[in-house]
Amino acid sequence: MSNQVFGNDWVERFKDRASVTIAAGITCAFLGDERNLREYLVADELVKALRNEGHIVHFLLFDDDMDPLNYRQLRVAVNKDQSIIDQFEPFCGKPISDIRSPFDDKLTWAKHFENQFLNRLSSLDCHPTLIRTSSLYSRGMYTPYVREVLLNKDTIIKYLEDTFAGYHPEKLYWPVCPTCGYIDCTHVASANETEVHIECERCGKASWIGYDELRGKLNWKFDCAARWSMFNIDVEPFTKSYLEPKSGSFVVAQGICKTFFGGGKVEPLHFGTVSMPKELGCRILPSLPASTLRNMFVKNYKADLDINEERIVVEASRAEVLPEYNFLSVIKQLLPAWLLDSTELTPVQRELLSKGMRFSKEFLHSEVRPVLPNGEKLESTPIDVLRAMHSLLQRIIVLRESFPNNYEAFIAPTKATIDKLGEQRKPVITHLRRLVGQEQGLPNSRFLFLLPISYLENLESMVSLYLAAKGRKETFAVIDPSALEVPFSLVNTERIAMDY
Numbered sequence: 480m481s482n483q484v485f486g487n488d489w490v491e492r493f494k495d496r497a498s499v500t501i502a503a504g505i506t507c508a509f510l511g512d513e514r515n516l517r518e519y520l521v522a523d524e525l526v527k528a529l530r531n532e533g534h535i536v537h538f539l540l541f542d543d544d545m546d547p548l549n550y551r552q553l554r555v556a557v558n559k560d561q562s563i564i565d566q567f568e569p570f571c572g573k574p575i576s577d578i579r580s581p582f583d584d585k586l587t588w589a590k591h592f593e594n595q596f597l598n599r600l601s602s603l604d605c606h607p608t609l610i611r612t613s614s615l616y617s618r619g620m621y622t623p624y625v626r627e628v629l630l631n632k633d634t635i636i637k638y639l640e641d642t643f644a645g646y647h648p649e650k651l652y653w654p655v656c657p658t659c660g661y662i663d664c665t666h667v668a669s670a671n672e673t674e675v676h677i678e679c680e681r682c683g684k685a686s687w688i689g690y691d692e693l694r695g696k697l698n699w700k701f702d703c704a705a706r707w708s709m710f711n712i713d714v715e716p717f718t719k720s721y722l723e724p725k726s727g728s729f730v731v732a733q734g735i736c737k738t739f740f741g742g743g744k745v746e747p748l749h750f751g752t753v754s755m756p757k758e759l760g761c762r763i764l765p766s767l768p769a770s771t772l773r774n775m776f777v778k779n780y781k782a783d784l785d786i787n788e789e790r791i792v793v794e795a796s797r798a799e800v801l802p803e804y805n806f807l808s809v810i811k812q813l814l815p816a817w818l819l820d821s822t823e824l825t826p827v828q829r830e831l832l833s834k835g836m837r838f839s840k841e842f843l844h845s846e847v848r849p850v851l852p853n854g855e856k857l858e859s860t861p862i863d864v865l866r867a868m869h870s871l872l873q874r875i876i877v878l879r880e881s882f883p884n885n886y887e888a889f890i891a892p893t894k895a896t897i898d899k900l901g902e903q904r905k906p907v908i909t910h911l912r913r914l915v916g917q918e919q920g921l922p923n924s925r926f927l928f929l930l931p932i933s934y935l936e937n938l939e940s941m942v943s944l945y946l947a948a949k950g951r952k953e954t955f956a957v958i959d960p961s962a963l964e965v966p967f968s969l970v971n972t973e974r975i976a977m978d979y
């Protein structure tokens with residue numbers, strides 16, 4: 480199989496199927512940190528693997544936006560801003576689809592955080608189709624399931640007690656009170672073929688309401704079972720705690736789905752839990768390239784993942800983000816030159832630049848600084864070596880301009896140019912690498928290809944000026960090499976970081 484993450488069994492399972500539907504669920508009450516990403520990235524990896532095998536794959540993300548907002552979610556959502564907490568605390572207990580966003584009057588609470596979450600997933604190349612359960616309820620898609628549950632309550636409870644020892648659901652359905660709009664303190668007192676009798680402990684009102692006007696949500700396991708049946712779901716990711724074989728959430732939902740909702744078999748995609756110290760929260764996403772972060776969550780997806788600072792640095796040192804470069808070597812060897820001029824950088828290189836600067840600060844505890852070849856470094860380079868370096872730079876600039884995006888075409892003439900230096904090859908290359916802060920061993924043609932052309936041009940004119948000054952110095956004996964330190968125009972690095 481082409482995908483290295485999933486074994487053959489996943490491909491075998493669906494080999495006779497034209498289309499496969501993979502689902503995942505979320506409650507978009509707040510954005511949160513990176514911990515919950517694994518579920519969606521593992522599901523997406525399976526989506527990609529099956530698409531790669533030629534299947535049509537639907538990837539559905541259900542937002543349980545009929546869930547009531549609770550106080551803990553409110554605090555996290557507004558970043559503990561006490562004035563917003565005071566303003567929105569009275570709404571706790573209402574469905575998040577019925578509360579306006581604290582940050583945008585035109586959006587509901589749920590839509591605001593859905594947008595943020597989908598943007599986050601999209602930045603990680605994960606693009607599910609979002610389905611709001613509130614829309615499914617309001618369009619009547621759940622009505623047959625709600626009727627089935629409310630009219631056969633006793634049979635269902637008996638089935639659950641007989642089949643899943645120890646499982647006694649508190650409620651099968653949570654109605655929204657038609658008087659006060661809260662969902663957290665309501666219950667169905669009774670139901671008949673046409674109406675449902677609702678009681679609300681918040682406002683103390685009781686009301687009879689028809690199925691068409693009824694608003695509310697099924698108990699989560701029933702809700703899950705209903706949408707599996709509604710959308711013919713084949714796969715959904717779950718952690719171990721949901722997969723306990725006797726009365727875990729998955730097996731209960733599967734039993735309800737098959738027995739009462741006419742649904743089929745769903746394959747649980749088991750993924751390991753993620754643990755991470757709180758202080759790492761929201762520092763990983765802006766610091767790691769999307770491919771590196773994805774890889775960390777997705778590879779060995781069955782094993783539990785313990786994320787800490789050391790782990791992040793190890794991931795950065797392993798992940799190849801450019802040919803022959805891992806992320807750490809990009810940060811140490813390329814960023815100092817890229818910082819001087821980012822105008823020529825490709826979108827991939829710009830992502831590496833902004834993430835690399837943040838990574839260096841967060842996890843290496845140092846700022847990336849541009850490397851300027853200065854007068855002092857030039858002073859310690861023998862004149863004949865500088866002269867040979869100068870002609871090499873002139874030639875490399877011509878080659879770079881001739882093959883702007885074609886490394887393969889650039890290699891051969893570059894190697895030939897370097898070889899022509901003969902005995903001076905070694906000292907020229909050594910001093911050049913020292914000048915640009917690239918002393919570690921990457922192939923010469925590779926680093927000469929990755930340095931911005933403007934950087935090479937500036938370096939060339941600097942060496943040229945120095946050689947001219949040196950010539951005059953031999954005559955007049957007064958020149959200050961430090962005067963040569965500023966021909967570079969530094970770009971605003973804050974600005975680059977903000978672009979991402």
Ligand SMILES: [Zn+2]
Nearest residue numbers: 656659679682
């Ligand atoms: Zn009420």
